[in-house]
Amino acid sequence: MKHIRTIIDKEWAEVFKNRMVLFTIIFIPLIFTILPLVMLSLTGQGMQDIGGVGAADVPVEFLSACSPDMTAGECMQIYIVNQFLLLFMMMPVIIPVTIAAYSIVGEKATHSLEPLLATPITTLELLAGKSLAAALPAILIGWLSFGIFLAALPLIGVSRAVIHYIAGPTWLLAILVAGPLMAIAAVNFALFVSSRVNDPRAAEQIASILIVPILGLIFAQLAGVIVINLVVMLGFVGGMVLLDMGLIFLGVTIFQRENILTRWK
Amino acid sequence: MIETNQLTKIFRIKKGVDIPAVQGLTLSVSEGEVFGFLGPNGAGKTTTVRMLTSLIGPTSGSAWVNGFEVGREDQAIRQSVGILTENPGLYERLSAWKNLEIYANLYDVEDVERQVGKYLHMLDLWSRRDDPAGSFSKGMRQKLAIARALMHEPRVLFLDEPTSALDPEAARLVRAFIEELSGQGRTIFICTHNLNEADQLCDRIGIFKTRLIEMGTPEDLRQKLYGRKVVFHLRKLDQAWLAPIEALAGVRDVRAVDQKLVVSLEDPERLNPQIIRLLVDRGADVQFVGELQHSLEEIYLQTMQDTQEDMAAS
Numbered sequence: 001m002k003h004i005r006t007i008i009d010k011e012w013a014e015v016f017k018n019r020m021v022l023f024t025i026i027f028i029p030l031i032f033t034i035l036p037l038v039m040l041s042l043t044g045q046g047m048q049d050i051g052g053v054g055a056a057d058v059p060v061e062f063l064s065a066c067s068p069d070m071t072a073g074e075c076m077q078i079y080i081v082n083q084f085l086l087l088f089m090m091m092p093v094i095i096p097v098t099i100a101a102y103s104i105v106g107e108k109a110t111h112s113l114e115p116l117l118a119t120p121i122t123t124l125e126l127l128a129g130k131s132l133a134a135a136l137p138a139i140l141i142g143w144l145s146f147g148i149f150l151a152a153l154p155l156i157g158v159s160r161a162v163i164h165y166i167a168g169p170t171w172l173l174a175i176l177v178a179g180p181l182m183a184i185a186a187v188n189f190a191l192f193v194s195s196r197v198n199d200p201r202a203a204e205q206i207a208s209i210l211i212v213p214i215l216g217l218i219f220a221q222l223a224g225v226i227v228i229n230l231v232v233m234l235g236f237v238g239g240m241v242l243l244d245m246g247l248i249f250l251g252v253t254i255f256q257r258e259n260i261l262t263r264w265k
Numbered sequence: 266m267i268e269t270n271q272l273t274k275i276f277r278i279k280k281g282v283d284i285p286a287v288q289g290l291t292l293s294v295s296e297g298e299v300f301g302f303l304g305p306n307g308a309g310k311t312t313t314v315r316m317l318t319s320l321i322g323p324t325s326g327s328a329w330v331n332g333f334e335v336g337r338e339d340q341a342i343r344q345s346v347g348i349l350t351e352n353p354g355l356y357e358r359l360s361a362w363k364n365l366e367i368y369a370n371l372y373d374v375e376d377v378e379r380q381v382g383k384y385l386h387m388l389d390l391w392s393r394r395d396d397p398a399g400s401f402s403k404g405m406r407q408k409l410a411i412a413r414a415l416m417h418e419p420r421v422l423f424l425d426e427p428t429s430a431l432d433p434e435a436a437r438l439v440r441a442f443i444e445e446l447s448g449q450g451r452t453i454f455i456c457t458h459n460l461n462e463a464d465q466l467c468d469r470i471g472i473f474k475t476r477l478i479e480m481g482t483p484e485d486l487r488q489k490l491y492g493r494k495v496v497f498h499l500r501k502l503d504q505a506w507l508a509p510i511e512a513l514a515g516v517r518d519v520r521a522v523d524q525k526l527v528v529s530l531e532d533p534e535r536l537n538p539q540i541i542r543l544l545v546d547r548g549a550d551v552q553f554v555g556e557l558q559h560s561l562e563e564i565y566l567q568t569m570q571d572t573q574e575d576m577a578a579s
Contacts, residue, residue, distance in 0.1 A: 002373070005370075006367055009367070010363075014359060111353070111354035112356055114354060115348065118320055118343055118348045118350070119372060120344040120371070261320055261321060262315075
């Protein structure tokens with residue numbers, strides 16, 4: 001554990017001295033938190049102006065997500081806010097990818113990897129330290145953003161029923177479990193890429209393709225192909241657990257000190 | 266302390282294209298010895314160090330460092346050796362203190378603060394301990410990298426080009442520190458192509474170009490290639506004096522250069538008085554006598570030339 005703590009400590013000391021990375025870590029969550037609040041605030045006002053919306057305004061496949069005692073306006077707000085659920089889940093993916101993608105290839109480029117690999121640290125300790133260093137801040141920021149979002153809902157006049165839905169099992173499972181699992185997958189994928197390429201820019205670009213499946217989810221939900229509910233979320237979490245295990249195993253197996261040191265010239 | 270037996274490393278660049286980096290290296294470095302590994306760029310010196318520090322595995326052959334076998338006890342080897350890599354590879358945004366603290370923790374040093382402080386003081390970096398390593402001069406970075414390699418007090422130390430790219434003053438400081446480390450009884454394996462440095466620091470030298478070409482003390486290598494030579498400075502030289510000197514048992518060769526006699530001989534301590542007597546008896550004024558020292562550079566270049574000629578011939 002001491003070696004893992006040391007790597008985390010080192011990574012954080014380096015990353016948080018980089019203002020551009022700090023900016024990314026703070027700016028993206030800020031946007032992703034403010035955007036749904038603005039949308040909810042605007043839709044709430046709009047509904048008051050037109051005297052409410054009818055059930056016909058909500059996509060039919062989404063009506064199952066609304067409880068019978070909700071008004072159509074509340075149901076519409078839940079429909080809208082559910083599109084932003086995926087943004088909250090994207091947060092722990094976007095933030096650590098840049099850090100993790102740079103992690104190995106960046107050390108190669110600055111020649112600090114060889115002395116590091118010459119220490120008695122094991123591959124598992126090294127990768128665990130680098131993964132956690134990238135994933136933990138993203139997960140914590142994701143949770144913090146959600147907490148701020150939740151606390152701000154009553155202030156912009158969102159109804160108790162909508163708040164109750166957002167603080168319910170589907171969202172909590174998504175934010176507290178699925179988000180961190182996605183962060184772990186993203187970080188391990190980025191580390192895998194980082195240990196296979198020779199250029200930090202290439203690592204960041206390749207790792208950024210991780211966003212594609214999440215964008216796919218967003219569009220699938222917008223198109224009504226899927227509706228995120230508790231069952232879908234449980235299935236998603238199960239799939240992510242398997243994916244994480246596979247990526248961690250692959251990362252440790254493929255990480256060869258010799259190849260990393262000698263192949264990149 | 267370091268033993269290798271037919272150690273070989275071949276890199277496969279692509280299918281069917283193999284590049285031999287190290288071929289059949291057999292050597293032994295004793296405890297407390299400073300061993301210089303001399304060779305041109307691309308000779309395989311760094312690959313050898315990487316194998317001996319368990320960073321990469323050999324293709325064939327075997328090696329033991331500190332009693333641990335390379336490829337079988339890699340973790341134990343990494344715990345027990347220190348390495349200064351060709352590039353210092355410091356964390357430039359982090360302070361000197363933080364750089365050393367990280368490595369002290371990775372090497373499981375018990376009293377991290379004491380150890381970090383000790384080496385910062387010893388290498389005269391204490392006053393800059395809170396400054397980012399990126400703000401240091403090359404010499405200071407190299408000293409910091411050496412301190413990093415010493416955090417766990419290894420008995421075996423590998424130094425890959427320790428003074429390359431340093432100005433003469435910084436190089437002198439680093440060399441003085443290596444001498445200090447040698448005085449502490451550590452085994453030091455230095456890769457270098459700085460021949461004067463090797464001559465000054467090393468007990469023994471191996472000249473290497475993918476395979477070991479020559480090995481011995483600097484003095485052994487000089488004698489092996491050139492024998493011992495003594496120069497007799499005379500006020501005036503008479504060519505007639507050469508023949509009787511050459512006739513002496515143990516004298517290999519005599520040459521006249523300006524007003525000097527250059528005598529190649531086996532045992533100067535025994536033969537010098539005889540030669541001086543012979544010269545004085547013939548009326549020569551001997552001004553002074555000195556042994557001709559071939560620089561390690563001459564030895565190295567001669568060895569490399571012989572190797573190339575051998576390769577061309579074969």
